[in-house]
Each structure stands twice: as C-alpha cells, then as structure tokens.
Amino acid sequence: MPRTLGIVGTGYVGLVTGTCFAESGNRVICVDIDERKVQELRQGKMPIFEPGLDHILERNIKNGRLTFTTNLEEAVVASSVLFLCLPTPPDEDGSADLQYVLGVARDAARIIKEKDIKDFKVFVNKSTVPVQTAEKVTSIVRETAPDYPIAVVSNPEFLREGFAVEDFMKPDRIVVGASEERAIDIMRDLYEPFVRSGNPIFFMDEKSAEITKYAANCYLAMRISFMNELSHYCEKVGADIEQIRMGIGSDSRIGKRFLFAGLGYGGSCFPKDVKALIHSTDAAGATLGLVKAAEEANYHQSERFFTKILTRFDSLEGKRFALWGLAFKPNTDDTREAPAFRLIERLLSAGAAVTAYDPEAMENTKHVFGDRIRYANDSTDCLKGADALIIATEWNEFRSPDFEVLKKSLTMPIIFDGRNLFDPDDIAKTGLEYYSIGRKAITQS
Ligand SMILES: NC(=O)c1ccc[n+]([C@@H]2O[C@H](COP(=O)([O-])OP(=O)(O)OC[C@H]3O[C@@H](n4cnc5c(N)ncnc54)[C@H](O)[C@@H]3O)[C@@H](O)[C@H]2O)c1
Known part of the structure; x- marks a missing residue:
C-alpha cells in the first residue's frame, strides 16, 4: 500500500x-x-x-x-x-x-x-x-x-x-x-x-540492528587494512599483493571484494564508523583490538605512500605533482576523508605543489583547498608542468593512458600509483619509473 x-x-x-x-x-x-x-x-x-x-x-x-x-x-x-x-x-x-x-x-x-x-x-x-x-x-x-x-x-x-x-x-x-x-x-x-x-x-531487536551496521563497515575496513599491511610485507620480500589477492579472493570462504591494497580506506563512513565502534566497545568494556589495529594500519598505509614519494626525491621542496583522483573512491564526488586529501596536505607541507584532476570531485575539492592547489580540466592537462604523476583514485578513465604522452609531459617520468592500475611488467617497457602498492618497483636503472 x-x-x-x-x-x-x-x-x-x-x-x-x-x-x-x-x-x-x-x-x-x-x-x-x-x-x-x-x-x-x-x-x-x-x-x-x-x-x-x-x-x-x-x-x-x-x-x-x-x-x-x-x-x-x-x-x-x-x-x-x-x-x-x-x-x-x-x-x-x-x-x-x-x-x-x-x-x-x-x-x-x-x-x-x-x-x-x-x-x-x-x-x-x-x-x-x-x-x-x-x-x-x-x-x-x-x-x-x-x-x-x-x-x-x-x-x-x-x-x-x-x-x-x-x-x-x-x-x-x-x-x-x-x-x-x-x-x-x-x-x-x-x-x-x-x-x-x-x-x-x-x-x-534494535540493538542488534544498530551493531550490524557497524559490524559490516568495520569488517570491510579490516579486510582492506589486512591487505594493506600485507602489501607492506610483499614489498619487503619481493612478492606481489595482486597475485595474493587473486589467490585468496577466489576462495569462496573469503570472496573477492574489499581485498584491494591501496592508499587506505576513506569516505564518510568507514573512518567514522571504525572510530565510533572503537569508542562504544571500549565504553562497554569489550575492546575490539582487531578494529583498533585496522584503524592504525589505515593511517600507516597513507603515510607509507607519502614516504615512498619523499624517499624517491629526498626533498619535495619546489616539486610539482600531477594528482589524478580526489574522490575517496570512483563513481562519486564525495571527498570526505579522501586519502587524496591527506596526501595533498602532506605534499604541501613538504613544500611541493599540486595540480589535481578528478572527473566529478573538483567542486568539493575547491571548497577545501581553494587556491592552495591548481585544478586541471582533464587528466592530460593535469600533467602540464608536473615533475611526476600520483594516482589516488581508480577512476576507469585513468586505466589506459597514453604512456608516451605521459612520459613527454612529465619533467621526470615517474608514476606513483596508489591504486595498482597498471601491470609493472607493461610499464617496464615504456621507460617510465613506476611505484605501486605491494608490488615490485620499476626503477629503469
Ligand atoms: N553516505 C553513505 O554512503 C552512507 C551509507 C550508509 C549509511 N550512511 C549514514 O547515513 C547518515 C547520513 O549520511 P549521508 O552521507 O547521507 O550524510 P550527508 O551529510 O550527505 O547528508 C545529511 C543531510 O542532512 C541535512 N541535515 C542536517 N541537519 C538537519 C536537520 N536538523 N534537519 C534536516 N536536515 C538536516 C544536511 O543538510 C544534509 O543534507 C550517516 O549516519 C551516515 O553514516 C551513509
């Protein structure tokens, strides 16, 4: 009715x-x-x-x-x-x-x-x-x-x-x-x-319904953090997180989703819901150590990515980065708690400049960063005058770039890929330097 x-x-x-x-x-x-x-x-x-x-x-x-x-x-x-x-x-x-x-x-x-x-x-x-x-x-x-x-x-x-x-x-x-x-x-x-x-x-009952929502989001956040921590281990020992993702994801007990290593979870839900569940379980004297660890791992994940960039250049003073992707994930304009935003703050405070592009999240980004960064009209325009490229959101339109154009446009032909969009072996053939998450780096040396 x-x-x-x-x-x-x-x-x-x-x-x-x-x-x-x-x-x-x-x-x-x-x-x-x-x-x-x-x-x-x-x-x-x-x-x-x-x-x-x-x-x-x-x-x-x-x-x-x-x-x-x-x-x-x-x-x-x-x-x-x-x-x-x-x-x-x-x-x-x-x-x-x-x-x-x-x-x-x-x-x-x-x-x-x-x-x-x-x-x-x-x-x-x-x-x-x-x-x-x-x-x-x-x-x-x-x-x-x-x-x-x-x-x-x-x-x-x-x-x-x-x-x-x-x-x-x-x-x-x-x-x-x-x-x-x-x-x-x-x-x-x-x-x-x-x-x-x-x-x-x-x-x-009402209480179980309320907890079900937090349990779902925090469990998914834990899966992401687990893969992110594992990606760190992969980098240390020379393994490939993408191979491992496929290897475990095809196990029907585990399933394929929310197993992508990257820059860490963001958005308007996971970060706040993880915090809220930690708070309410602590208050009830029933601490959820796993969820606390997921939150900590999430913080370290974006820091590690920033450190990767910093280590490559020694100093970021005066460097300009093209940044592809601002929304916390593709297909939305939502930038709340976006990993890209954390990264921009870190880059700016290290003396770097940023030119950013996102298919849908430009307006929301302008509200936050104003004239502290530059805004590009499209992904190619974004490369102009940049030393290197950073990818922070896995929009489909970033998946098949013209690597020749990319190489010519960047002062230093380097990609820092926070979403594992490309195959390192393919990139090795292009002459680009390539750093991704939990996989071998292509240094071209
Ligand atoms: N965004 C998601 O994907 C998602 C998914 C599941 C659950 N949730 C939960 O749903 C809730 C809402 O999330 P959202 O993302 O839609 O938030 P939002 O910020 O997009 O929207 C909230 C809206 O409420 C309005 N508002 C604030 N105070 C008001 C008032 N007193 N009277 C009338 N309107 C008022 C705001 O102007 C805003 O338009 C949150 O608890 C969130 O955790 C969000």
Whole structure:
C-alpha cells in the first residue's frame, strides 16, 4: 500500500532513500535545513553525483510523488513514517555525535504533540548510530510526546556511494530492528517491492540492528587494512599483493571484494564508523583490538605512500605533482576523508605543489583547498608542468593512458600509483619509473 513518507536529511542516504521510495509508488516529502539544496532539488538539480539517480529524481518530481521542503512540520504532519537520514559525525572522542538525530526526533515529537496527532507514526533511524540510540530516541519521544502512538525503529542503510540506486533498489538484505508489531508490518510493506527476487528482510531487536551496521563497515575496513599491511610485507620480500589477492579472493570462504591494497580506506563512513565502534566497545568494556589495529594500519598505509614519494626525491621542496583522483573512491564526488586529501596536505607541507584532476570531485575539492592547489580540466592537462604523476583514485578513465604522452609531459617520468592500475611488467617497457602498492618497483636503472 503506498504511503506518505517523510525523509529528514537529503544527503547521500536521504536523497536516494526518498527518491527510491517515491519510485516504488509512495508519496515522499524530503526535508533539509539547507535552503539552497532544497531550492535546487525542487528544480530537479542534483546536489551530489550518484549514477542513475538524476533520472528517477526528475521523473518523481514531475509526477508529484517527490517534494522538497525546509519545513519539518509539513513532513511530520503528512507522513506515517519519518526516516531520519541525518549526519552522525565523529565527536572529539571518536563517538558518533547524535545531536542531529536526537534533535530532529525531539522536534518531530513536539510537532505531533502540539498538533495533537493521534495517528500511529514510525520514526526510523536510518543514520548509522551506536547501540542503544533507538532507546535514546524512544525516551526523547516519550518525554516530549507522552501517550502519543510513536514507534521507533532501527533500519541501518548499507548502500554504497556510486552504486546507491542499484543497492537500494536491489538490496542484498534489509535489516530492521523493531519490537512493535505495527511498525514491523509497515516496514515489511515498505520494503517488499525491493526484495521481490527473494532477498531477505531480517527483523531483529534494535540493538542488534544498530551493531550490524557497524559490524559490516568495520569488517570491510579490516579486510582492506589486512591487505594493506600485507602489501607492506610483499614489498619487503619481493612478492606481489595482486597475485595474493587473486589467490585468496577466489576462495569462496573469503570472496573477492574489499581485498584491494591501496592508499587506505576513506569516505564518510568507514573512518567514522571504525572510530565510533572503537569508542562504544571500549565504553562497554569489550575492546575490539582487531578494529583498533585496522584503524592504525589505515593511517600507516597513507603515510607509507607519502614516504615512498619523499624517499624517491629526498626533498619535495619546489616539486610539482600531477594528482589524478580526489574522490575517496570512483563513481562519486564525495571527498570526505579522501586519502587524496591527506596526501595533498602532506605534499604541501613538504613544500611541493599540486595540480589535481578528478572527473566529478573538483567542486568539493575547491571548497577545501581553494587556491592552495591548481585544478586541471582533464587528466592530460593535469600533467602540464608536473615533475611526476600520483594516482589516488581508480577512476576507469585513468586505466589506459597514453604512456608516451605521459612520459613527454612529465619533467621526470615517474608514476606513483596508489591504486595498482597498471601491470609493472607493461610499464617496464615504456621507460617510465613506476611505484605501486605491494608490488615490485620499476626503477629503469
Ligand atoms: N553516505 C553513505 O554512503 C552512507 C551509507 C550508509 C549509511 N550512511 C549514514 O547515513 C547518515 C547520513 O549520511 P549521508 O552521507 O547521507 O550524510 P550527508 O551529510 O550527505 O547528508 C545529511 C543531510 O542532512 C541535512 N541535515 C542536517 N541537519 C538537519 C536537520 N536538523 N534537519 C534536516 N536536515 C538536516 C544536511 O543538510 C544534509 O543534507 C550517516 O549516519 C551516515 O553514516 C551513509
């Protein structure tokens, strides 16, 4: 049965959630405090780059199922389910900052009380939140609007930026933490159109649902860090991390994904979720040493890459680097906690200059670095005047460059490849010097 849904927070998660629920026939009211974003969305302008989202967004705005507002009351009054898709950034101690989630829950409950709305409503935590947040939201709701029929549900989101529409439309699974039967029925109804192929909806208690999200992200971060530490070992003994990746990835007990050695994980989720799980497990007296080690390994990985560059030149003073890739991974414009950004900071503080290019993340980079670096129009333009090339994101368009052009454009024909895009044996034939991750260096000497 189509319903009216409120989505609070129209970022990467909220916008995808709202658009996909509208596409499945619901009426969706998206709320954001960012007035400019809301204005632009009303005109169908995308605030983020997410492949495939623009067409569905446009279609659902046109057919009137998807609307945008800055007015929370509008969504609370009209909707039976309110999804909280709000930021949960790390606090100074690494814990997830819940001010946005708790603040909106309180405001929404206040509206329900003031308007004396007696209809059953479900508040859904879609943000990544630590264990017992559903309990905290429930107590705020009970304090603010006692006796009003509001259920609180935990429904963590597992979408990947770059594949968010596909992940939302055809999820591997849906996780719902809920205890009230009416809320469970509504959540089942809402998600059934997305699991027609038979993928499961797991109903569980709220705490287990909350931990499931952290467990997924931290486990994936651990896999990446494991491969990154192993890549260091490979470099020491002359082995090849890519061969090892294929050797273990084809074992069905292990699987192929999240085994790529590189510059370390980044993005808006893994770094903060690792920190938050470390914080909450420490607080519970159940320390997760493996996750702590993954975080430490992640830090060392990008430092080691920087040291590789530094060691090659002795001093970086006055050197100019072309940098390909700024987004934390391909197919997104998201640069939050991007390894490329860490690297730029290290290069600049060592006296180097940077010219950067990314197919989608230039605007977000300009907001952070302003005129501290130069910006190129394309990957070839980026090479002009550079001494060497650094690759920080594995966009497809970087995978088959013209090595002759590259060699002629760079003052010193050197590539530092943080994503293992090329085969070292192929590079050896080009006359370029090549440093990658966990594989032999091609020094041409
Ligand atoms: N980005 C992802 O790939 C991803 C995947 C799964 C889960 N998550 C989790 O989902 C949550 C949201 O992440 P995101 O990446 O979408 O964040 P985001 O920063 O892209 O979007 C958050 C939005 O909330 C808005 N907002 C802030 N305060 C508000 C308020 N009081 N009222 C209305 N709107 C408000 C902001 O303006 C922004 O548009 C986080 O907890 C994140 O960890 C993110």
